[in-house]
Amino acid sequence: MARSPTAFSPLTVPLSRTAQLVEHLGSEIRAGRYKPTERLPTEQELMARFDVSRTVVREAVASLKAEGLVVTRQGSGAFVAQNPTGKPFRIVSDDLKSIAEVLNVLQLRLAVEVEAAGLAAIERDDHGLEEIGLCLDRIDAAVRAGDAAIEADYEFHLSIARATGNPYFERFMRFLGTVLIPRQTVRAGIENPRVRRDYLDQVQAEHRAIHAAIVASDPDAARQTTRAHLEAGRVRYLAIARETA
Amino acid sequence: MARSPTAFSPLTVPLSRTAQLVEHLGSEIRAGRYKPTERLPTEQELMARFDVSRTVVREAVASLKAEGLVVTRQGSGAFVAQNPTGKPFRIVSDDLKSIAEVLNVLQLRLAVEVEAAGLAAIERDDHGLEEIGLCLDRIDAAVRAGDAAIEADYEFHLSIARATGNPYFERFMRFLGTVLIPRQTVRAGIENPRVRRDYLDQVQAEHRAIHAAIVASDPDAARQTTRAHLEAGRVRYLAIARETA
DNA sequence: TTTGCCATGTTATCAGACAAGATACATTTT
């Protein structure tokens, strides 16, 4: 970046004051000059030190919050997050152009869901079972209405993740959903209504097997049926994806 | 959750208005209701639509900019970025202050690693096996040197994830590592050298069982030994964490 | 048609104010 303060170049638009402050504070934090859990200067101090308005300070801090570098507590101050280097787990949508990449992500999803089903079979309570059952009914209703039931299907899997009592399972499933759901719409495109109905009936039969295992508090069966369901799902995805390609 | 929009509960105001607006706009964008390069409503419109001040609107947009979801052009407006990034999966380190939260994350790790070991037993090749074996040796060497072998242990688990041939497993393991490794250092603090050596020998015996199952191309055994290893690890973490607390 | 100007809309920044939560200290009570 050719942006020296002394040379004036008519083309380079200077970064906004907010962006400058974000860059400055961000690098200070990453360099460790502000240590984790340490309190940042107050807004007033930052205003004075950088000669900017409070708007700029607040927007800069808002950006750093969005980056996960700082957390703020009303009335107390802004603090450096405990793990400022913690990079998020991210799957770029562009990487999922190839069928192989989607299959890889589906494999990761299988890992998490198999375990989630097993945990759900152990940790299940009445409320969780009721929710899972409701999701099954909703899928039935959607299929009867001629819908592809993609959303209801997703909710079913989420309800199992929720039944584990471990919030990270549902969060991870939701994360994967944002990347996978768009690809799954292929199944809605099955033209032949007869074939499509058979497809959905088969899927729903597998769902019921998982549900039964969880109701029976049988973690091994829950894992096994979930594995079978998702492996069959991978095969189905592969068949449809190749067909439509 | 008992948080209905109509009833206002004096206790629950968990999210700031800014955070709410960020979530709302972010999900709208990610859901595709605002398409890439499309212009967002003006600040005035957003103020009116959500009945908030301009401060809130601007901080929310600043957050979305930091996330890479929108770009702004002065005098022109705010626009959805060309390739809106998928919402990443992130574990805030601050959430891991409680032992229960760490155990939850360890459970998620177990899910992924169990499946990774099973896959490694299927997809394994000579190179992968050699790497896993080398990691075992490095742990041995580290333990003999009196080290806690945390890094070598981590590498061993990564080598299994790598042997799956599915890059997402290693990526996810590395992601979890950045969150969990800092907590795992407790084990380095075991004072009694005798106890510590027993601890590490036990861990290494479990590693060898996993290795043997992968060498034998036995996915069921690989999953079972990995599950046993990580469940034991959860118990060990619990014991140490309670002790040092 | 092309060029230049300008009115209008929009974001960027500033300034001041009040509300709400947090913290430390003095006060009161036990």
Place this chain on the structure above:
DNA sequence: AAAATGTATCTTGTCTGATAACATGGCAAA
């Protein structure tokens, strides 16, 4: 003396109004 309580003060959250910088489209002049 110790603990509970009240209060002053600091800090972030939100609101309001104003000015500057930039972008865009229309209009008039060449």
